[in-house]
Amino acid sequence: MPPDLGIRVRLFAIQRELVGSREVAIRIPPGATVDAAWDELVGRYPILAPGRASVRFARNGEYADPAMTLEDGDELAIIPPVSGGADEGDGPPIRIIELRERAFEPDLIAVLTGRLVTAGDGAVVGFVGRTRATPGTPAPGQEAAATRHAGRSVVSLEYEAHEPMAVATLAKIADEIAERFGVVRLAIVHRTGEVPLGESSVAVVAVAAHRDAAFEAAHYAIDETKARAPIWKAEHFADGHVWIGQPARTESPIERPRPQPRETS
Numbered sequence: 375m376p377p378d379l380g381i382r383v384r385l386f387a388i389q390r391e392l393v394g395s396r397e398v399a400i401r402i403p404p405g406a407t408v409d410a411a412w413d414e415l416v417g418r419y420p421i422l423a424p425g426r427a428s429v430r431f432a433r434n435g436e437y438a439d440p441a442m443t444l445e446d447g448d449e450l451a452i453i454p455p456v457s458g459g460a461d462e463g464d465g466p467p468i469r470i471i472e473l474r475e476r477a478f479e480p481d482l483i484a485v486l487t488g489r490l491v492t493a494g495d496g497a498v499v500g501f502v503g504r505t506r507a508t509p510g511t512p513a514p515g516q517e518a519a520a521t522r523h524a525g526r527s528v529v530s531l532e533y534e535a536h537e538p539m540a541v542a543t544l545a546k547i548a549d550e551i552a553e554r555f556g557v558v559r560l561a562i563v564h565r566t567g568e569v570p571l572g573e574s575s576v577a578v579v580a581v582a583a584h585r586d587a588a589f590e591a592a593h594y595a596i597d598e599t600k601a602r603a604p605i606w607k608a609e610h611f612a613d614g615h616v617w618i619g620q621p622a623r624t625e626s627p628i629e630r631p632r633p634q635p636r637e638t639s
Contacts, residue, residue: 376404379446387606409440428514428621435539437624455513455619457607470561471544478574486579490559497588503576505531513617528609531569536604547598557591
């Protein structure tokens with residue numbers, strides 16, 4: 375009889391806290407699926423069971439369907455809810471994708487713009503997300519914790535990431551932006567670790583020949599980063615914290631029509 379498969383399960387954010395560990399080694403029969411691995415995990419840690427509807431899975435750094443068959447030595451990551459004209463392709467493709475634990479410099483948008491812009495670019499759109507005192511929507515399973523902190527102000531945010539997978543997901547988003555909008559010079563920079571109130575946590579810069587494409591690219595970049603990148607956010611209060619977010623979307627959205635450049639005189 376073939377030996378069981380050894381699977382390394384990685385846990386993040388809410389699931390990590392519930393289990394009390396970042397990794398769990400499990401063994402499952404040959405031919406077992408992602409769903410079977412989840413069942414084995416829940417058999418050890420029943421406290422995880424209520425979260426099934428809101429988790430997604432990644433096998434060796436790629437989002438995976440629950441019916442996918444696993445192999446010996448695979449890494450299975452449990453993804454909890456995540457923290458919402460002329461040819462624009464002229465010029466060299468430049469992409470800046472970073473996760474940073476250190477604070478952003480005050481002129482980060484200008485620094486990123488300087489690294490991206492060319493003489494053929496007529497539009498730069500930058501977006502900066504900052505921590506705010508008002509709480510967001512709690513992740514599934516965190517409603518009771520949010521109720522305990524109702525009416526209180528957030529004092530800081532904490533970001534946790536599956537870093538290799540997050541960088542790969544952001545790169546895929548950049549690929550989609552190049553294909554959909556023709557924008558090939560793009561920056562997405564996200565903080566990890568604790569971010570005090572009022573500091574910047576994410577920055578996006580899109581550079582293009584025309585403004586419509588730059589606006590579309592920046593909008594798509596921040597929306598897809600929030601919806602798909604395995605980056606989790608906890609809001610910290612004076613005496614506790616609440617994980618924020620919605621179940622991760624594992625695929626790109628339905629393609630929107632690409633805006634047509636406007637004629638200029």
